[in-house]
Amino acid sequence: MRKGPSSPRPRGGAFSRGSAGAPPKTFKVTEPGELLSFLLDKLAPQGRNSVKSLLAHGQVSVAGKVEKLYNYALKPGQEVEVRKDRATVAPPLVGLRIVYEDDAIVVANKDAGLLSIATDRETELTAYRQLTAHVRIANPSARIFILHRLDRETSGLMMFAKSESIQQKMQDNWKDVVKERTYVALVEGLVKKTNGTIESWLKETSTLKMYSSFAKNDGQHAITHYKVLRASRNYSLLEVDLETGRKNQIRVHMQDIGHPIASDKKYGAKTKPFSRLGLHARVLAFEHPVTGKPMRFETDIPKPFLSQFGEKPQG
Template identity: 45%
Template sequence: MARNNSGNNGRRPIPRAAAKYTIYPVNEPAELMEFLMKKMDGISRTRVKALLANRVVLVDNNIQTQYNFPLKPGMKVQVSREKNKHEFRHPMLKILYEDAYLIVVEKKEGLLSVATDHQKERTAQHILNEYVKRTHRNNRIFVVHRLDRETSGIMMYAKDEKTQHTLRDNWHDIVYDRRYVSIVMGDMEKDQGTVRSWLTDRKLYVSSSPVDDGGKLSITHYRTIKRANGYSLMELQLETGRKNQIRVHMQSLGHPVVGDARYGCETDPLGRLALHAFKLCFYHPLTGERMEFETPYPAPFKNLMLRK
């Protein structure tokens, strides 16, 4: 009698679960687009871009959306077979860009950027940590800079500690344009100008001094876009990035940010702080590529400035 060597006592073999990814080892340097077109024989450039946009291409377990991402020998490229597995949806957070090294998001007002002793879960940091762990349980995100809870707009996080240190240690060389839009109280006297002062964090608020009193030197450039209805629409460019910097500097000019009770505004017509980080431009910390992100001014800002 023939022996059954299946190791399953004569029963039918249990079928293995279908692999979640098609994996392509990288043996020589190449850009991601040309690599996929070569490995996935017959696939078009348009189809590759669609795969990247749909967030189903990973490099070493990290989602990659950059078509010209530089691959090196030893890396592995994975194409997910599970549609929408990596789709990200959250009412307070939108992903604008992601690769193996960093993630750029737009957050809504009311959401903390990072965890605190009192709030750990309702933060952008926690939400993104849970998201990146979907692809690998050891993945996490690393804080690079912050936006106030009440401020909306664009910010970025690193996806590994080395990238975090590179961005933090070389911030002023890497980030070459960072702008906000705000509505402030009253008619701004100047069309443009610069506020320069020394800021000190007093925990409950930040104080400003026109002379060096031991605080941190802070510089904000401003441009008046429009004056209407007792308000001024401002574009602000940061030369330094201190806590509450724009809010304190606008108060020092006698034009506090609309909705900012902490720094002297007594009205809140929008039900939120009228401050939005609309532009972030930087050199990619690995590739050196210029990365530019911009969002429209929030619609409530525009509506408040419509002449009545």
């Protein structure tokens, strides 16, 4: 997985910057050494056990990141911060892993089963809510702005902005900024045509189900490209590239060609090899909204997809 050029934010614990408690003490590192020895010198006459307790309770940070290792190797130029109050650390993320973060964006890998963002009727745990809590550890007023969504039962890469201006900039230039959005889809049946393009105009019923119209301009224009990676009598594994990003686009287009996504009863699937959709957002590539540098992230094909072909997972 390749990371972009922006300096990523450390993903260990982070200090809460609330106003409660005494202000932190900050010390500049002038020569190499171990963290515990450095603290014993700077905090003298504070005892060894007391300093160890500060480390154990997350009250010491190095270069903005909570550090608990006694023998952490300090480098000249770093700042060590010691707080009297214990650090507030973000709760563990559930069904979500941060793969990249800087001051402008967060890229995360979402598990199937987790909502991207809550609806009026659903206020349960979501990717959006968890990442909001995550960024507010360092800054209680911080916010997260969603750039695109994945269906609950679809897994894979998502991107969020850290400001409304970044969100607006990226969404206004989405076709130019986003260079690649590649999915893998496990679909029913043997797809005989090894690659192809599906084009239609998507519309929505009163029950919020999407469907294709093939009359020009009768709905939202949608274009999907696919390539067969694996194929058997029962299932085919496709690499799917989105030229447009419409609601349920891949699910509708796979139904249109007679090969609905595995476990997708809503869009015509008759089999259920697992309890999630056979759809995973595998690759996300884009220009960084601040630096303009190319960034690309790639994840593994989910194990249950490969197991339908008797294969073990990659890597």
